[in-house]
Amino acid sequence: MCTLISKYNVAGPRYTSYPTVPYWDKKQFTLKGWKETLVKSFNESNATEGISIYIHLPFCESMCTFCGCNKRITKNHSVEIPYIQSVLKELTLYVKLLGSTPLVKQLHLGGGTPTFFSPEHLDRLLDGVFSLTNKATEFELSFEGHPNNTTKEHLETLYKQGFTRVCYGVQDYNETVQKAINRVQPYHNVKTATTAAREVGYSSVGHDIIYGLPFQTQDDVIFTISQTTRLRPDRIAFYSYAHVPWMKGNGQRGFSDQDLPSAEQKRKQYEIGKKMLVEAGYVEIGMDHFALKNDSLHTAQQEGKIHRNFMGYTSSKTQVMIGLGVSAISDSWYSFAQNVKNIEEYQQLVEDGILPIFRGHLLTEEDLIIRQHILNLMCEFKTSWTDQKLHFAEIPDVLIKLKELENDGLVIINNTSILVTEKGRPFVRNICLPFDLRLQRKKPETQLFSMTV
Missing domain, CATH: 3.80.30.20 (tm_1862 like domain)
Known part of the structure; x- marks a missing residue:
């Protein structure tokens, strides 16, 4: 740990x-x-x-x-x-x-x-x-x-x-x-x-x-x-x-x-x-x-x-x-x-x-989609894009960023869903980060947020 x-x-x-x-x-x-x-x-x-x-x-x-x-x-x-x-x-x-x-x-x-x-x-x-x-x-x-x-x-x-x-x-x-x-x-x-x-x-x-x-x-x-x-x-x-x-x-x-x-x-x-x-x-x-x-x-x-x-x-x-x-x-x-x-x-x-x-x-249409995914993760420790309304173009990029968290046992990645494991719950903020497209596209030059741990 x-x-x-x-x-x-x-x-x-x-x-x-x-x-x-x-x-x-x-x-x-x-x-x-x-x-x-x-x-x-x-x-x-x-x-x-x-x-x-x-x-x-x-x-x-x-x-x-x-x-x-x-x-x-x-x-x-x-x-x-x-x-x-x-x-x-x-x-x-x-x-x-x-x-x-x-x-x-x-x-x-x-x-x-x-x-x-x-x-x-x-x-x-x-x-x-x-x-x-x-x-x-x-x-x-x-x-x-x-x-x-x-x-x-x-x-x-x-x-x-x-x-x-x-x-x-x-x-x-x-x-x-x-x-x-x-x-x-x-x-x-x-x-x-x-x-x-x-x-x-x-x-x-x-x-x-x-x-x-x-x-x-x-x-x-x-x-x-x-x-x-x-x-x-x-x-x-x-x-x-x-x-x-x-x-x-x-x-x-x-x-x-x-x-x-x-x-x-x-x-x-x-x-x-x-x-x-x-x-x-x-x-x-x-x-x-x-x-x-x-x-x-x-x-x-x-x-x-x-x-x-x-x-x-x-x-x-x-x-x-x-x-x-x-x-x-x-x-x-x-x-x-x-x-x-x-x-x-x-x-x-x-x-x-x-x-x-x-x-x-x-909020843009993309914002509304990402907002729902992050809400799902923060509230239910899982999210899915089986519903086409929750699909977005950068999903493959998000999954690539989540791969290391999966290797560490923090998430389980399926074809159309993400599940946060018991081990991963303390790191749910980290798991949300790859979904945060606005942050991923423009990383802050100075520290804006508190530490996740």
């Missing part, structure tokens, strides 16, 4: 989209094109499956130095109401554009720290959202909670709005690691927040754990997972730390590369962590995710309904996902669009009645 790690530990996307953001064709993108594809997709799908909404709440009281997300560090909570007003104005612009009331199948509050906002203000935000939309017959509402500041009032307020899922960012329980990433939260706080969610009535509680963090050892991972399985969260995201200190706005400069585990140490952390999770009764779902058999994510995998988008893995698909808030990304299936990253600019554009989009991508 160590030989494979050395061989395949290259920079590569996490494939929450295809094309990946650095390969969006910004010159061909227009706001008019985005609006047209969004309306087209909405008309095709809203009545049958509804839409997803992602709301980015960017404020945090302190900087976590492992985080690469767009956020604003402040202790000034007077920012809450003006920001909520802007988000609701942006949603109003979209509802007007779509021409009829959207059915919300999924809604997720991400950040930043959503629980930076008071329960009363979150209630006000959601009242506004659901005054402009309708909930689908079957819907799923979820949010990211910080164990240190998610109160029972937060949980009760959101539960009354229909939320049934919460995910807590745990990362690691070792105090040295927590201090290095500026995320100090004792086990007691996580236990209290987890227990409170279940007492309120949440049907799915998730924990995020990260391996490969600065100063983290294999024993730290063993301890963290042991503590986690004691609390028995329904879902566990076991992420590889993405070291991208060159990206603007993140805090990954409080430690050096020498403080990070080596690629071999990192893979050992993953292997022991995965083994412990499986032994505890968790089932591997796609890349980095594990769930108990009674969780909806596992059910979706069994039924072939699991989906992956900018919100990560979801238990069902919607063709339209609207991202609200600063830096949020929207997906019409036929195109992507990202909001501006500066809060003041975002608020001014919305105030002026302008969708606050600064870049995007209109």
Whole structure:
């Protein structure tokens, strides 16, 4: 395994989209094109499956130095109401554009720290959202909670709005690691927040754990997972730390590369962590995710309904996902669009009645085909081109690039399909790379992505 790690530990996307953001064709993108594809997709799908909404709440009281997300560090909570007003104005612009009331199948509050906002203000935000939309017959509402500041009032307020899922960012329980990433939260706080969610009535509680963090050892991972399985969260995201200190706005400069585990140490952390999770009764779902058999994510995998988008893995698909808030990304299936990253600019554009989009991508026919193959690999660990609609001219070239991975036992190649082996699952990002035609045609001159291992 160590030989494979050395061989395949290259920079590569996490494939929450295809094309990946650095390969969006910004010159061909227009706001008019985005609006047209969004309306087209909405008309095709809203009545049958509804839409997803992602709301980015960017404020945090302190900087976590492992985080690469767009956020604003402040202790000034007077920012809450003006920001909520802007988000609701942006949603109003979209509802007007779509021409009829959207059915919300999924809604997720991400950040930043959503629980930076008071329960009363979150209630006000959601009242506004659901005054402009309708909930689908079957819907799923979820949010990211910080164990240190998610109160029972937060949980009760959101539960009354229909939320049934919460995910807590745990990362690691070792105090040295927590201090290095500026995320100090004792086990007691996580236990209290987890227990409170279940007492309120949440049907799915998730924990995020990260391996490969600065100063983290294999024993730290063993301890963290042991503590986690004691609390028995329904879902566990076991992420590889993405070291991208060159990206603007993140805090990954409080430690050096020498403080990070080596690629071999990192893979050992993953292997022991995965083994412990499986032994505890968790089932591997796609890349980095594990769930108990009674969780909806596992059910979706069994039924072939699991989906992956900018919100990560979801238990069902919607063709339209609207991202609200600063830096949020929207997906019409036929195109992507990202909001501006500066809060003041975002608020001014919305105030002026302008969708606050600064870049995007209109997918070509080829993009749509490749997107489906990568989705298949990331969600189901297999893909096929028996359907002529999924055939593309470069398949022979892709198979040539995959041959070495097949020789290493990571994939099984048949005449019209690819199957990722159990051994190959940790390398699924590498397996997707040959399908990424935009990246293959124009290899990056500088590092754009985190390492795959």
